Amino acid sequence: MRSHTLIKETTGDRIMMAVIYTVLTVVLIAVAYPLIYIVSSSFSSSSAVMSGRVWLFPVEPTLYGYKAVFQYPQIWSGYLNSIIYTGLASVISVTLTVMMAYPISHTTFVGRKILVWALLFAMLFSGGLIPFYLVVRSLHMLDTIWAMVLPGALSVFSVIVAKTFFQTTIPGDLYEAAQLDGCSDGRFLVSVVVPLSKPVLAVLFLWAAVGQWNSYFNALIFLNGEEKYPLQLVLREILVLNSVTTTSMSLSAEQLKQFEDMKNLLKYSVIVIASLPILMLYPFIQKYFVKGVMVGSIKA
Amino acid sequence: MTIRMTAYWKKYILRHWQLYLIVAVPVAFLITFNYVPLVGIQLAFKEFNPIQGIWGSPWVGGKQFTMFFESPFFWPVIKNTLLLSVYSLLVSTPAAILLALALNEVKNQRFKKVVQMFTYAPYFISTVVLVGMINIILSPTIGIYGQLTELLGVADSIDILGDPKAFSSLYVWSGVWQETGYGAIIYLAALSGVNPELYEAAKIDGASRVQKMVHIDLPTIRPTIIILLIMSIGGLLSVGFEKVFLLQNMLNLSTSEVISTYVYKIGLVHMNYSFAVAVGLFNSIIGFILIFSANLLARRFSESSLF
Numbered sequence: 001m002r003s004h005t006l007i008k009e010t011t012g013d014r015i016m017m018a019v020i021y022t023v024l025t026v027v028l029i030a031v032a033y034p035l036i037y038i039v040s041s042s043f044s045s046s047s048a049v050m051s052g053r054v055w056l057f058p059v060e061p062t063l064y065g066y067k068a069v070f071q072y073p074q075i076w077s078g079y080l081n082s083i084i085y086t087g088l089a090s091v092i093s094v095t096l097t098v099m100m101a102y103p104i105s106h107t108t109f110v111g112r113k114i115l116v117w118a119l120l121f122a123m124l125f126s127g128g129l130i131p132f133y134l135v136v137r138s139l140h141m142l143d144t145i146w147a148m149v150l151p152g153a154l155s156v157f158s159v160i161v162a163k164t165f166f167q168t169t170i171p172g173d174l175y176e177a178a179q180l181d182g183c184s185d186g187r188f189l190v191s192v193v194v195p196l197s198k199p200v201l202a203v204l205f206l207w208a209a210v211g212q213w214n215s216y217f218n219a220l221i222f223l224n225g226e227e228k229y230p231l232q233l234v235l236r237e238i239l240v241l242n243s244v245t246t247t248s249m250s251l252s253a254e255q256l257k258q259f260e261d262m263k264n265l266l267k268y269s270v271i272v273i274a275s276l277p278i279l280m281l282y283p284f285i286q287k288y289f290v291k292g293v294m295v296g297s298i299k300a
Numbered sequence: 301m302t303i304r305m306t307a308y309w310k311k312y313i314l315r316h317w318q319l320y321l322i323v324a325v326p327v328a329f330l331i332t333f334n335y336v337p338l339v340g341i342q343l344a345f346k347e348f349n350p351i352q353g354i355w356g357s358p359w360v361g362g363k364q365f366t367m368f369f370e371s372p373f374f375w376p377v378i379k380n381t382l383l384l385s386v387y388s389l390l391v392s393t394p395a396a397i398l399l400a401l402a403l404n405e406v407k408n409q410r411f412k413k414v415v416q417m418f419t420y421a422p423y424f425i426s427t428v429v430l431v432g433m434i435n436i437i438l439s440p441t442i443g444i445y446g447q448l449t450e451l452l453g454v455a456d457s458i459d460i461l462g463d464p465k466a467f468s469s470l471y472v473w474s475g476v477w478q479e480t481g482y483g484a485i486i487y488l489a490a491l492s493g494v495n496p497e498l499y500e501a502a503k504i505d506g507a508s509r510v511q512k513m514v515h516i517d518l519p520t521i522r523p524t525i526i527i528l529l530i531m532s533i534g535g536l537l538s539v540g541f542e543k544v545f546l547l548q549n550m551l552n553l554s555t556s557e558v559i560s561t562y563v564y565k566i567g568l569v570h571m572n573y574s575f576a577v578a579v580g581l582f583n584s585i586i587g588f589i590l591i592f593s594a595n596l597l598a599r600r601f602s603e604s605s606l607f
Contacts, residue, residue, distance in 0.1 A: 016509045020402045024415050027399065031477060032418045034437055037444065041436075052447035100326035103319040110312045115323070122334035124534065125588050128580025129560075130567045131340025134354070135333065154329045185318040214426035217542055221568055232428045239432025240546050267436060271429050278424045286420060290485055 042066070042268035046261035049268070065265035069273055072266065077227060078234035079273075085230055086212045089149040093208035094201060096154050101162035102189050105170075123156040133221060147222035148230070149212075158204050165200040166193065203288045210278060210285065231274055239267055344578035357574075364578035373562065378537075381558040384544070385536045388472045393532070395476050396483030397525065401513055403484065404491045419481025431546040434474055435461065462551030471547060471556075486528070490521045526598050534591025537583050559583050 009017075040058045041049045048059035069075055100119075104112050126132070132151070141147040170193055178188050194201070216232035223229060237243050278285070313320060339354065344364055346357040368374055399419065406412045422430075438445045438460045445460065460466045494516060502512050541560040548556045559579065567576025 010508065013509045017405065020405050021411075024402055024406065024411070028415050028418055031422060031481070034433060034477075035418075035421065037437070038433060050442055052442070052444075052450075096326045096329055099322045100330075103323040106319070108312070109316075109319065110309045111320075115327070118330065118335075122330060124591060125584055126334070127337035127339075127341050128577060128584055129563050130343070130573050130577045130580060131337035132333070133568065134340050134573075135337050139332075150329075151333050154326055154333070159326075185316055186322065189322065210424060214424075214428075215542070216426075216428055221564075232426055235426075235428045235432065236546065239428060239435060264442075267432065271432060274429060275425060282421070282424070285424060286417065289420075290489075 038268055038271055042265070042272050046265050050264060064261070065269035066273075068262040068266045069269050071262070074226070074229075074234045074237075075231070075270060075273070078229050078231035081228060082213060082231040085145065085148045086209050088145070089153065089212040090205050090208040092149055093153045093155065093158070094204045097158045097162050097204055098189075098194070098197075098201070100154065101159045102166060102193060104159075105163045105166035106175075107167075119156045119159060129221075136222060142222055143224050143228065145228070148218060151222075152218060155208070158207060162197075162200055162204060165197060170196060199288065199291060202284070203291060206281065206285055206288055209281075213277065235270060235274055238270055340577065341581055343574050344581045346574055348573040348577075360574075364575050365582065367575060368579055368582065373557070376554065377557055377559055377562050380555055381537055381539050383468055383555075384471055384539045384558060385532075387468050388475055389529075389532050389536075391472050392476055392479060392483065393525070393529070395480045397487055397521065399480055400484040400487035400491060400521070401517055403488060404517065405509065405513075416481065419484070421481070422478040423482035425478065427542040427546060430474060430478060431543065434470070434547070438470075459551075461547075462549060464552045464555040467547070467552045467555045471543065475543075486524060487521045490524045491517055494520050522602070526602055530591065530594040530598055533594040534587055536590055537586050 036056065037054070040056060041054050042065045043058035043061050043063070044054045045060035045062050045064065048054055053059045100115075103109050104115050106112070136142065136147055136151055139146075141150065174192065175188065178192065183192075214232065216230070216236060219230050219233050223233075343354060343357070345359055345361060346354075347360045347363075348354070349357045352358075403412055403415065406415075425433075437443045440446045440449070440459050458466070460470060498516050499512060502516060507515070537559060539558045539560060541564065544556060544558050545561050545564070548561065560583075563576045563580050563583070566572050566579065
């Protein structure tokens with residue numbers, strides 16, 4: 001068994017493996033710890049969090065922080081708005097992406113070159129913020145739901161991913177056979193291409209949904225009315241601007257202390273609540289995002 | 301020839317009119333939100349007057365650009381933007397590559413899965429939540445950072461959140477925390493395509509793990525690295541608005557004001573449209589030149605390029 005001893009790991013290799021496992025464990029802890037700390041704090045009492053007694057597990061466990069979330073109506077209206085914007089934006093975005101990507105996935109499509117160049121140019125060069133803002137304003141979309149779901153609906157990167165997918169997985173013979181049988185292009189798209197493309201559609205849908213759920217920029221520049229704010233803008237007020245408002249005008253010392261406690265814990269629990277939808281989608285995200293990144297990495 | 305081509309086109313379009321109907325909808329979006337705004341670029345050479353509108357406002361030539369170049373904000377803003385993007389590029393690309401190389405060596409599938417699951421996760425946290433977490437954790441009074449410095453007996457710990465010198469590191473390393481796991485995916489995907497026979501051959505030739513990484517793994521992911529680098533070089537002057545804006549405060553403004561936040565303030569807060577369009581246009585043109593030059597260089601010195 002000479003060859004066996006030859007292939008046996010050397011000491012140097014074993015040290016290298018030990019280093020790799022150690023480094024990865026440190027990375028794992030460094031990434032996971034802040035997340036665990038926030039979740040544990042959200043279940044701890046305000047005084048334990050403020051005096052720095054929370055290190056790993058919840059201290060003096062309580063659901064007070066989550067009660068505070070329920071007492072804060074802006075969070076719920078933000079949540080509802082975000083759900084509506086996210087649902088609508090993802091459906092529109094996936095539909096537009098498929099409608100753009102499918103025709104240009106045919107190599108014979110007349111006008112294909114122009115469209116691909118038009119997409120690439122749009123990706124590389126833009127008029128900038130102000131011209132974009134002025135267009136949305138002149139369409140009378142300011143302060144409406146449409147400003148949230150339409151301007152960013154067409155993503156060039158998604159189109160490239162979908163186009164690559166169609167080209168590599170929909171057999172050309174199938175299209176020709178369908179053509180001979182008198183199947184129209186529209187019908188072929190709806191009843192053959194879309195059902196065959198479920199994995200890539202899932203990727204596009206998740207991309208659009210996560211992007212919309214997490215973004216705040218368009219809301220910041222296009223919305224004025226607080227009642228239309230998506231969750232991320234409400235979070236910005238609580239977490240970044242540090243402004244938590246109370247409805248009752250006069251507070252006793254006791255109530256004031258309670259309000260301060262609530263305000264502190266709210267920051268932790270609201271982070272957990274806001275990330276919950278993504279957390280629930282995480283198994284799918286992990287599965288499909290990775291696939292999507294790989295499809296995207298095949299050069300367009 | 302041309303007549304035959306036109307005849308073929310006509311026939312194709314007539315036969316596949318449904319495809320054109322389908323593509324018309326997204327094309328309308330593309331025109332409206334990507335091409336119509338280009339009309340607004342003329343504002344960079346005009347003095348915008350809301351009553352006269354985009355077309356009616358008077359031409360002023362290069363006045364807005366001269367104003368920007370001579371403004372006391374010009375160099376600080378450019379410097380801050382470049383510093384953040386170059387620093388971030390230099391740290392985050394190697395970090396993602398190293399994580400991918402390390403994960404690629406791990407034979408224990410369960411450990412690998414756990415590390416991947418946790419390192420991807422921060423990518424899906426929103427910028428607002430990320431900055432909220434930074435504010436909580438690094439707060440000198442309530443956060444872990446404050447507790448730690450107190451435990452270690454540091455009398456007056458610096459306020460990282462308000463220190464102009466700490467801003468770039470705060471920006472870059474929070475980005476490393478959030479994006480390294482996700483950034484590694486693409487390199488891992490490339491590494492999974494390595495022919496196992498190569499490893500076998502290297503093993504028989506007595507190559508060490510490090511040698512295998514350097515001579516097999518790195519050359520495999522080189523095209524991916526080059527393409528991602530080209531894309532990042534094109535974006536050197538467009539540091540994202542979302543995170544910088546949220547991390548900004550009165551104390552660190554001297555290092556945290558970048559082009560995108562500057563344009564936002566000039567244009568949408570102070571309503572000085574023409575000046576903001578000029579600054580934005582300057583940004584777009586430099587970005588366009590950068591990405592083309594990077595692509596040209598990549599094409600000359602290696603076989604991979606973006607287009």
